[in-house]
Amino acid sequence: MAADEHIRFRQRLAAYAAGLLDEGKEEAFLEHRARCEDCRRAFDDFMASDEAAPTERGTHIPAAMLARWSAARRSVRGLERAMVREHLKRCSDCRADLERLGETPEIEFVAALEMQPAPGWRERLFGSPPSSGAARVAEPVKRGRRRQAAGSPWVPWVLGGWATAATAAAVILLTVRPVPSPSPPAPPDRPVATGPTAPLTLEPVGVHARLRSAARGPDGSELRLVLSEESRYLELEVGALDLPEGDSLRAELLAGGVVVVARPLPRAAREGVRVIVGQPHRAFTPGQYRLRLIARPAPPARADTTEFGFRVVRPPPGTR
Amino acid sequence: MESSPPLTAERETRIPWEEARRFLRECIATRHRPRDAATLEDLTQEALTRLLRVVRREDVVNMNGLMFEIARRTWIDHVRREKRGRLLLQKAQHDLDPVVSPPDGDFGDPLERLRFTTLEFFRAHRAPCHAIAEVFFEGQDWKTVAIRMGRPYTAIRKQWSRCIQALRVGLGANPSWLAAWLGDRTE
Numbered sequence: 001m002a003a004d005e006h007i008r009f010r011q012r013l014a015a016y017a018a019g020l021l022d023e024g025k026e027e028a029f030l031e032h033r034a035r036c037e038d039c040r041r042a043f044d045d046f047m048a049s050d051e052a053a054p055t056e057r058g059t060h061i062p063a064a065m066l067a068r069w070s071a072a073r074r075s076v077r078g079l080e081r082a083m084v085r086e087h088l089k090r091c092s093d094c095r096a097d098l099e100r101l102g103e104t105p106e107i108e109f110v111a112a113l114e115m116q117p118a119p120g121w122r123e124r125l126f127g128s129p130p131s132s133g134a135a136r137v138a139e140p141v142k143r144g145r146r147r148q149a150a151g152s153p154w155v156p157w158v159l160g161g162w163a164t165a166a167t168a169a170a171v172i173l174l175t176v177r178p179v180p181s182p183s184p185p186a187p188p189d190r191p192v193a194t195g196p197t198a199p200l201t202l203e204p205v206g207v208h209a210r211l212r213s214a215a216r217g218p219d220g221s222e223l224r225l226v227l228s229e230e231s232r233y234l235e236l237e238v239g240a241l242d243l244p245e246g247d248s249l250r251a252e253l254l255a256g257g258v259v260v261v262a263r264p265l266p267r268a269a270r271e272g273v274r275v276i277v278g279q280p281h282r283a284f285t286p287g288q289y290r291l292r293l294i295a296r297p298a299p300p301a302r303a304d305t306t307e308f309g310f311r312v313v314r315p316p317p318g319t320r
Numbered sequence: 321m322e323s324s325p326p327l328t329a330e331r332e333t334r335i336p337w338e339e340a341r342r343f344l345r346e347c348i349a350t351r352h353r354p355r356d357a358a359t360l361e362d363l364t365q366e367a368l369t370r371l372l373r374v375v376r377r378e379d380v381v382n383m384n385g386l387m388f389e390i391a392r393r394t395w396i397d398h399v400r401r402e403k404r405g406r407l408l409l410q411k412a413q414h415d416l417d418p419v420v421s422p423p424d425g426d427f428g429d430p431l432e433r434l435r436f437t438t439l440e441f442f443r444a445h446r447a448p449c450h451a452i453a454e455v456f457f458e459g460q461d462w463k464t465v466a467i468r469m470g471r472p473y474t475a476i477r478k479q480w481s482r483c484i485q486a487l488r489v490g491l492g493a494n495p496s497w498l499a500a501w502l503g504d505r506t507e
Contacts, residue, residue, distance in 0.1 A: 010408060014501045018434045019456045022481040046407050057457040058435030062428030063373070064397070067365035072427045078496045080424070080433065083440035097372050100337070101365065 005032055009039045013046045061087055061094050069103040077113035254290040335375060340387060341368055347391035354398075362426075367394040401429045408501075423497045434501055441487055449483030452476065 009032045015021050016029055033040050061084055065072045076084060085107045088094055095105035252262040345364040354360045370390050380386050408430075423430045435457050442450035455465045462480075466473040491499045 011500070013408065014404075014431050014434060017431055018438060019453070019462075019480070020434070020438065020484050020487070020502055022484055023477055042407050046404055057454075057459075058432060058437075058439040059454075059457075060373070060436070062432045062436060063369040063394075064362075064366045064401075064426075064428030065433070066369045068362055068425070068427050071425060075425045076427065077424055078498065079441065079491055080437045080496070080498055083437045083444065086444050087436075087440050093373070093376060096376075097369055100372055101369065 006036065006039060009033070009036070010042060013043065017047060060091065066094065066097050066101065066103075069098055069101065073107045074110075075113070076107070078115050081107065081113055082115050253284075255287065260284075260289070335383075337368070340371060340383075343384070343387050344368055344371070344391050347388055348395060351391070352395040359398075363394055363398055366397075367391050370394060397429060401426070404429065404431065423501075430497070430501065434498060437498060438487060441490060442483065445486075448479065449486070452480055452483065456480075 009029060012021060012025065012029050016026065021029060033043050065076070065084070072084075088098075088105055088107060098105040252259050254260065341364060344367040345360065348354065348363050348367065349360055354363060367387075367390050370393070371387060374380065374386065374390070423433065427433065439450065439453050439457065442453050452465060452469065455468050456462070460468065462477060463473055466476045469476065488499075488502060491502065
C-alpha cells in the first residue's frame with residue numbers, strides 16, 4: 001500500500017467527519033479504512049469522543065473561541081473570519097456571551113486577515129449574482145453598472161456593508177431638536193449648530209446595551225434611537241463614502257419595522273455632508289426608532305442595496 | 321454554591337457569575353489538573369461560556385450539578401482537541417510535514433470550527449445546502465438525512481456534492497487550514 005494513501009486518509013479524516021467529502025472520495029476513504037488497521041484505529045480515535053461530549057454542531061461560534069476572544073479576533077482569518085463576523089451580526093446570544101465575558105462583540109476588519117477572493121469567484125460559484133450580501137464579502141467593490149437581480153429591490157447588503165464600511169468610514173453625527181412650538185417652522189435648509197438637544201440614547205440594534213463609546217456597534221448598518229422627548233427632525237452628518245459613481249443614497253427611520261420617514265441624501269454625501277431627516281408637519285413621538293443608511297445602484301443596475309456601516313458620535317461640546 | 325430554584329434565560333443576570341467562575345475553575349483544577357495556569361484559565365472561561373448558553377435556554381434546577389458536568393465536558397473536549405491534533409498534525413510515518421496545516425490558534429476543536437464555518441457559509445448564501453448541513457451535523461447519516469428531508473438518497477448526495485464544490489470554490493483563493501482540512505492538499 002503506497003504511503004501516500006495513508007497520508008491522504010489522514011488528511012481526509014476531518015473532511016469525512018464533517019461530511020465534506022464527495023461520494024467518490026468518501027468511497028475511497030472507506031475502502032482504505034476497511035483495508036488498513038492503523039488507519040482504522042486513527043479513524044476510531046478521531047471519531048469516538050464526539051459521543052461523549054457532543055458539541056453545538058456548528059450552530060454557534062465555538063465556546064472555546066469565545067473564551068479566547070481577545071486572541072481569536074486578532075488571528076482568525078479568511079472565510080472563517082468572515083463567517084464569525086457574519087454570525088456575530090445576527091446572533092444576539094453570541095454577542096451577549098461575549099459581553100458577559102467582558103469582551104467586545106466585534107471582529108475588526110484587518111486587511112491581512114480578510115478573504116482574498118479570486119476574481120469572478122461568485123460567478124463560478126453561483127453562475128449569477130448572489131441573493132444575499134454574504135457572497136459579496138469576498139468580492140472587490142465594483143464600480144459602475146451591476147447586473148439585474150430578481151427578487152426584492154431593496155435587499156440589505158449587510159455583510160458587504162461591513163466590508164465596505166471598513167474602507168469607507170461614514171460618521172453620522174446625530175442631534176435631535178425638540179419641537180419649539182405648536183406650529184414650528186419647516187426644517188432649515190442648513191443645519192443650525194446651536195440650540196437645545198433632546199436627551200438621546202443610541203443603541204446598536206440587537207444588543208440591549210448602550211454603546212460604550214463612539215466605536216461602531218456590532219451591527220454597523222442600523223442603529224436604534226431612543227427618543228425621550230418629542231422631536232421634529234434629526235441632523236445627520238455623513239462622512240465620506242466610497243460609493244460607485246451614479247449610486248444613490250438615502251436614510252430611513254423606522255418605527256416598529258415601518259419606515260416612518262425616508263429621504264434621499266444628496267450626491268455630495270459621498271464627500272461628507274450634513275442633512276436633515278424629519279417630518280415637517282409631524283413630530284417624532286418619544287420611543288424607539290431604527291436608523292438605516294442605504295446605498296442603491298443607479299438604474300439600470302441591479303436593484304439591491306448596500307447598507308453602510310457607520311458610527312455615531314455625540315456632538316462635541318459647544319456645538320449644540 | 322447552593323442549588324438554585326429553576327432559572328430561565330431571563331434570570332441569567334441573577335446568577336453570581338464570579339462565584340460560578342470560581343466553582344468551575346476549582347472543578348477543572350482539582351479533578352482534571354491542566355498542565356499549566358494558562359490552560360486552566362482558558363478552560364474556565366470556556367466552561368463559563370457553556371454555562372451561559374445553557375442557562376439562557378434551559379431551566380436549571382441543580383446549579384452545582386450542571387457546573388460540575390460542564391467542567392467535565394469542557395475537559396473532555398480539551399482532551400479530544402489534543403487527540404485530534406496529534407492525529408492530524410504530527411508527522412506521518414512516511415512524510416516530513418504534518419498531515420495537515422495547523423489551525424489558526426487553539427480556538428476550539430478544528431472539526432467544530434469547520435462545521436461552524438460550513439454552516440455559516442451556507443446560511444449566508446441562503447443556499448438549500450444549509451438545511452442539509454444542519455440535519456447532517458446533528459449526527460445523522462446520509463440515508464437518515466434523505467428520509468428526514470423526504471428526498472431520494474441519490475438526490476441529496478448529488479446536491480450535497482454541489483454544496484461542497486461551492487464551499488471549495490469559496491475557500492479556493494484562501495489557502496488556509498480550512499482548505500487543507502478539506503483534504504485536497506496532495507491532489
